[in-house]
Amino acid sequence: MRITMIGSGYVGLVSGACFADFGHAVCCVDKDSAKIDALHAGRMPIYEPGLEQLVAGNVAAGRLTFTTDLAAGVAGADAVFIAVGTPSRRGDGHADLSYVYAATEEIARAATGPLVVVTKSTVPVGTGDRVEQILRDTRPDIEFAVVSNPEFLREGAAIGDFKRPDRIVIGTDDARAREVMSEVYRPLYLGESPIMFTGRRTSELTKYAANAFLATKITFINEMANLCEAVGADVKDVARGIGLDNRIGRKFLHAGPGYGGSCFPKDTLALLKTAEDFDTPVHVVEAVVKVNDARKRAMGRKVLATLGEDPRGKTVGILGLTFKPNTDDMRDAPSIAIVQSLIDAGVTVKAYDPEGTEMAKTVMPAALTYCTSAYEAAKDADAVAIVTEWDAFRALDLQRLKSIMAAPVLVDLRNIYDRDDVERAGFHYTAIGR
Structure with a gap:
């Protein structure tokens, strides 16, 4: 399949390289020309064990490419993943979705036919609804399906997590999108990785719930550590x-x-x-x-x-x-x-x-x-x-x-x-x- 990854940071680059390693044709897009130039030269923008070798192997095989030209990257794609940053918005703590929505508009303008758009970025509940509305308002002549597919990668172990996941969560009610996503993840399904299809809002909330629960475990044991020091x-x-x-x-x-x-x-x-x-x-x-x-x-x-x-x-x-x-x-x-x-x-x-x-x-x-x-x-x-x-x-x-x-x-x-x-x-x- 032809996959486009919008954003070549931690999530986009790791996911794109792993998809390419599965045999898909992947194009990673980023507005940062210095980052793309570095990737063309074989230099990674982040440190992640095994990533440099994974990228180099798939570039050499012709399955992984990089560009700053979003329109060229999107043209002819079967699925476009949005993997841009969603940092905390300064002042109020809300997720800053400006990069997601800007990417959505660009994808809509660049689309050449029916397209599955996948939010890989971590986004609040309801973001997929807004992404779908932007796509339809921008290009009413194109058929879009919007999917939530959160990542569950641990920094330092991301490649292993992607290739041997505990689960793959896919949020969509669209039959065509489900078929495309099943093909995207077919190599993992053959390896018996559990794929969970659910509603889009449920998928979006699952990512936040998972991270909040893990943060709670860490904080709980830290509070128990304080008590341990007090009682011996x-x-x-x-x-x-x-x-x-x-x-x-x-x-x-x-x-x-x-x-x-x-x-x-x-x-x-x-x-x-x-x-x-x-x-x-x-x-x-x-x-x-x-x-x-x-x-x-x-x-x-x-x-x-x-x-x-x-x-x-x-x-x-x-x-x-x-x-x-x-x-x-x-x-x-x-x-x-x-x-x-x-x-x-x-x-x-x-x-x-x-x-x-x-x-x-x-x-x-x-x-x-x-x-x-x-x-x-x-x-x-x-x-x-x-x-x-x-x-x-x-x-x-x-x-x-x-x-x-x-x-x-x-x-x-x-x-x-x-x-x-x-x-x-x-x-x-x-x-x-x-």
């Missing part, structure tokens, strides 16, 4: 004890500095705004958002507490800046609030991240010093804080670390070390909920 329990054992219950499950029960990234923060806010619009408050999600925001600031205070009564003039080495490992994504990363609180307290901050440095420079305070290794960040530091659980930080040479630090203090905000091992090496060890 171990949150890792508590998480295992409840996670072994199949009704609960073990995933997303890792205590830490709070959730961040491109999805959970904006999607929980957008869900709250949708609930307000329909006069149906979702108090659990309201609490999740509030607690998570406070969590990040509290982690800054936790690090400061290890520096003594007066932290001014002290130095802290930060290990990990991205919101999670195996990505360069800095959006709403807990490290932002942590670093800012340290700098506000007069602390000198040095940091190292295996992939996120360039992105971090766009959002971090200018006073932050960037390092090229974990040990450089730790040199002469009064404390080292592990903020992101990159594999590179899981087996640090503790004796070497201690020898180059001004004081042997390790703050493990991801609980990746064993207290006995760290204290045996001569460190003062602070963890989460333990």
Whole structure:
């Protein structure tokens, strides 16, 4: 099939490359000419394990192309996916749908025949209705079918998630659209991936509900971590004890500095705004958002507490800046609030991240010093804080670390070390909920 992907960012590029790998002819469109030029040169706009090789292989095979010309990309397509950004709208938290609607108008003008238009972007309930109206108002001479097909990709594991999904949700009541989408995903259906056909509004809400539920699990275990510290329990054992219950499950029960990234923060806010619009408050999600925001600031205070009564003039080495490992994504990363609180307290901050440095420079305070290794960040530091659980930080040479630090203090905000091992090496060890 001929597939066009509008937007060559994280979702569009990963989805487009995977569809091409299934054997479809895919054209990725983006207005950013620098991004398209980079893709033509084999340079990825994001870091995602395996993506560069996947793109290169499908470009070489002639199945994957890139262009800034939307009309050329849409002409002759069987399905056009909208995969543009839907960031939180500044000031009110609603999802900013301007990019979705602008893309919709351009698709309508470029359409050359009957077309299935698929919203891959995360959009609030009812967006598909508006997309359909724009298409029909712009080109009443063309038959359009609008489908909701949310993505459920984890950054750092997106290719595997796309090719071996837990489920594929497709929202449409149109018979032709269902037939086209079945053909698009036929390679996954043959692999017995469950495909769920449902109504368009149900599909749109399913994406938000899923992310809100996962954000709730993260926030719940973080609150349990606070209680564990107060009563002398171990949150890792508590998480295992409840996670072994199949009704609960073990995933997303890792205590830490709070959730961040491109999805959970904006999607929980957008869900709250949708609930307000329909006069149906979702108090659990309201609490999740509030607690998570406070969590990040509290982690800054936790690090400061290890520096003594007066932290001014002290130095802290930060290990990990991205919101999670195996990505360069800095959006709403807990490290932002942590670093800012340290700098506000007069602390000198040095940091190292295996992939996120360039992105971090766009959002971090200018006073932050960037390092090229974990040990450089730790040199002469009064404390080292592990903020992101990159594999590179899981087996640090503790004796070497201690020898180059001004004081042997390790703050493990991801609980990746064993207290006995760290204290045996001569460190003062602070963890989460333990």
